[in-house]
Each structure stands twice: as C-alpha cells, then as structure tokens.
Ligand SMILES: Nc1ncnc2c1ncn2[C@@H]1O[C@H](COP(=O)(O)OP(=O)(O)OP(=O)(O)O)[C@@H](O)[C@H]1O
C-alpha cells in the first residue's frame with residue numbers, strides 16, 4: 001500500500017511542480033494518473049521512489065515512511081518503469097539488465113538467475129535474453145524495461161506513460177500483460193482508452209494538484225471535467 | 236559517423252559473446268583475470284629489442300580463441316583499434332634509434348626498426364589477451380573480481396560507469412546526428428560552423444540522459460559501494476587452467492626456447 005500525505009515538490013529553479021497532494025493506493029489496486037503536459041505526473045512518480053524529495057508531507061509504503069534510511073527498503077517494494085526505456089536499459093545485454101536489480105539486492109547468483117528466468121517467461125520475452133537493448137524495437141524495449149522491474153519482486157509498480165512509442169498491436173499486448181500482473185500500480189498516461197481498460201480508478205491532476213480522484217468511467221467521459229484539466233480529447 | 240549506432244553495437248559485441256558457454260567461459264573469473272594479468276605483465280617485461288622470443292607466446296591467444304570459439308574477425312577488428320597508438324609509440328624509435336642491429340643480406344636493420352616491430356607485436360599480444368578475457372567473462376564478474384583483488388573501489392566504479400555510459404553517449408550522438416543530417420540536405424556530414432553547438436548540445440544531452448539512467452539505476456537498488464556478490468568456489472579445472480597457462484608463460488620468460496633449440500640441434 002502506498003500512502004501519500006500532503007506532499008509538495010519544488011524544483012531547484014523554483015518551479016512548484018506538486019502542491020499539497022494526498023492519496024492512497026491499496027494492494028492490487030490499479031490507478032491511472034491523468035493530466036495535461038506539465039501537470040506534474042512524472043514529478044509525482046519520481047517522488048514516490050525517492051528520486052525527488054518533497055519539502056513537506058510524507059510518503060509511506062506498506063507502513064514504511066520514505067526517508068533516507070528506508071530508501072532501499074521502499075525501492076525494493078515500489079518498482080518504477082521509466083517513461084523512456086532507453087533510460088532504463090543500459091546494460092549491454094537484456095538479461096544483465098534484468099539481473100541488475102536482484103544483484104543489487106545482494107541475492108545469490110542462483111536466485112538472480114531464477115528471477116531473470118521467471119521475469120522473462122512471465123512477460124513472454126525469453127527470446128530476447130541474450131540480445132542487446134540497442135537492437136530491440138520500441139515495443140520490445142518497453143517489455144524488457146518492465147522485466148527489469150518485475151525481477152525485483154515489487155509489491156507495487158509505477159509506470160510513466162507505458163504506451164508511449166507503442167504501435168496498436170504492442171499496445172494491446174501491453175494491456176493484456178498488465179492485466180495479468182497482480183501488483184498494485186499507478187500508471188501515468190495520456191492514453192484515455194488505455195486507462196479505461198486497465199485502471200478502474202483515476203487520479204486527475206491539474207497544475208500540480210489533484211483535481212479529481214474517482215472511478216475512471218465517471219471521470220474520462222465527463223467532457224466538462226476533462227476540459228477543465230486541459231485534456232480536450234474526451235472519449 | 237553515420238553508423239555510430241552500429242559502432243555502439245560493436246563495442247558490446249565482444250561482451251555478448253561472454254554469455255556463451257564453452258569450457259573457458261565456465262572457468263572461475265578470478266583465474267581468468269589473474270592469468271591474463273600474468274600474461275600481460277610477462278609480455279611487457281621483455282626488453283624493447285626482443286622479438287624472436289615473443290613469437291612462441293602466440294600460443295596463448297590462438298589456443299584460447301579456439302577453445303572459447305571466439306571469432307577471429309571480431310577480435311582482429313577490435314585489436315586493430317589499438318594499432319594507431321602502437322604505431323605512434325613505435326615510430327619514434329625508427330627515427331631516433333638508427334644504429335644497425337644486424338644485417339640481412341646487404342640490408343642493415345636498425346635497432347629502431349627491431350623495437351618498432353617488437354612494440355607492435357607486444358601490443359597485439361596484450362590487446363588480444365585482454366579482448367579474449369572480455370569475450371569469455373561477463374563484465375560484472377570482472378569488476379567484482381577486481382574489487383576482490385582490492386582494486387580501489389572508486390576506480391572500479393568509474394570503470395563500470397565509463398563502460399556503460401559510452402553506449403549512452405554514442406546513442407545520443409547518433410540520434411542528434413541523424414536529426415541534423417535529415418535537415419541539411421545539401422551538405423554531407425557535420426559542418427565546421429555547427430561543430431561547437433553540436434558538441435555542446437551533445438554534452439548537455441548525454442549528461443541529462445546519464446542522470447536519468449542513474450536515477451533508473453538507483454530505483455533498482457544501485458549503490459556503488461555495496462556491490463555484493465556471492466563467492467564462487469574454485470574447482471579442479473580452474474586450478475588446472477591456471478597452471479596450464481602460467482607455467483608455459485613463466486617458462487618462456489625464464490628460458491630462451493630458441494637458444495635451447497639451437498643448442499640441441
Ligand atoms: N528538472 C526540472 N527542473 C525544473 N522544472 C521542472 C523539471 N522537470 C519538470 N519541471 C516542471 O515541473 C512541472 C511538472 O512537470 P512533469 O514532468 O512532472 O509533468 P508531466 O505531467 O509528467 O508532463 P508530461 O505529460 O509532459 O510528461 C512542469 O511545469 C515542468 O516544467
């Protein structure tokens with residue numbers, strides 16, 4: 001479970017990107033995070049894994065409050081899939097990339113190997129094992145990036161625009177795949193149809209604050225609400 | 236420059252071989268590291284006019300390449316990258332060391348030429364040994380062994396970082412270059428007057444990118460100081476390999492095998 005209480009995040013240049021945001025996400029719950037460009041989605045996700053530090057408010061994961069000493073503990077529980085897979089895949093070979101997290105957890109090589117294998121098979125990308133990430137398609141990279149997080153056995157996964165760069169077929173594949181995964185998750189996305197299919201609940205952001213938090217169906221079909229958040233294109 | 240992407244793949248192409256499974260791949264990484272270090276140290280320890288005595292050392296790359304099924308084409312291409320440096324280092328010897336060493340027929344051969352050839356050959360042997368090591372040992376195992384040998388952590392981390400970021404840098408460069416070329420149809424290649432801003436942009440962009448990559452690494456528990464790894468036990472074949480490589484190498488260093496032969500026959 002992730003509980004966020006009244007956090008505010010300001011960038012060093014003074015930009016107030018997040019203002020007094022609170023919400024909770026329960027285990028196994030699937031939540032979409034929707035908002036116009038610059039609404040603060042990425043900033044919010046980065047603060048959940050302690051890459052950015054809120055200047056007020058608290059974040060806790062499974063009852064552990066995020067702070068310097070608990071950083072590793074929190075990151076073990078919350079896996080973040082970055083917006084751009086190229087940022088996540090940096091090892092020469094995919095299997096090394098997937099093994100990277102488990103190795104950092106100090107697991108033995110046998111267990112690391114197990115984790116890699118099960119992540120690969122769970123996502124159905126066993127054939128990518130020894131490949132270089134430089135040679136993969138965008139869709140393959142996306143799935144591989146998810147595998148690098150899955151191998152850490154997180155309880156919660158957060159995604160930053162997972163359908164970006166995907167063609168319709170890969171996008172469909174991703175939707176299928178996400179609905180199979182049991183993890184609680186928060187997914188920042190501009191893809192309303194995707195949110196509708198994958199996430200029963202939606203948090204709507206506007207200018208760094210939460211504008212609405214409720215059932216996806218009720219929010220994204222409401223032209224007035226979507227318009228007010230600067231998202232013209234309702235379903 | 237247009238094919239930077241394929242160059243990037245080239246950088247890691249040797250390492251991709253490291254996930255193969257041959258007898259050599261299965262050996263303990265420490266054994267491979269130590270035997271490579273020994274080989275390099277011994278090659279370097281020969282005096283600068285030595286050439287003939289170095290020839291038998293070719294056994295090392297030849298046998299290892301065969302055992303590990305590493306393709307010569309990839310290896311030679313990578314070894315060729317070191318050639319310009321060796322040429323540069325050797326050329327001054329030809330120019331300054333002009334005393335005659337010996338005469339072949341009527342042709343005087345200078346000490347400079349001998350040491351030039353020796354430098355080239357020694358460079359080839361050392362580079363080949365290191366490349367084979369990289370081709371048969373996964374990178375993270377190598378750096379772990381370096382740590383266990385008490386190499387300063389900061390150097391090992393730096394080494395890991397450079398190795399990984401070089402891909403990031405080249406990737407960024409190739410994306411920028413492609414975008415540039417597509418918008419400058421009448422010119423071929425990067426123009427001189429755009430060089431400065433291109434380099435500046437590249438620096439900033441790869442810095443940004445490196446930062447994001449680093450964030451993603453941290454999110455997966457990366458902490459350079461706490462690189463823990465299980466201790467892999469040595470086996471009989473590891474010991475055998477170490478002996479099989481280091482004995483001939485040391486013997487060839489101590490005894491002049493060519494002299495022995497001429498003495499016998
Ligand atoms: N490194 C930074 N330094 C200063 N300001 C930043 C930085 N990163 C983002 N911002 C600002 O913070 C605000 C929120 O940005 P953020 O990236 O979180 O938006 P987003 O909702 O993810 O947008 P998008 O949909 O475009 O990805 C924006 O006003 C942005 O300009």
Ligand SMILES: [Mg+2]
Pocket residue numbers: 041042043083160
């Ligand atoms: Mg964003």
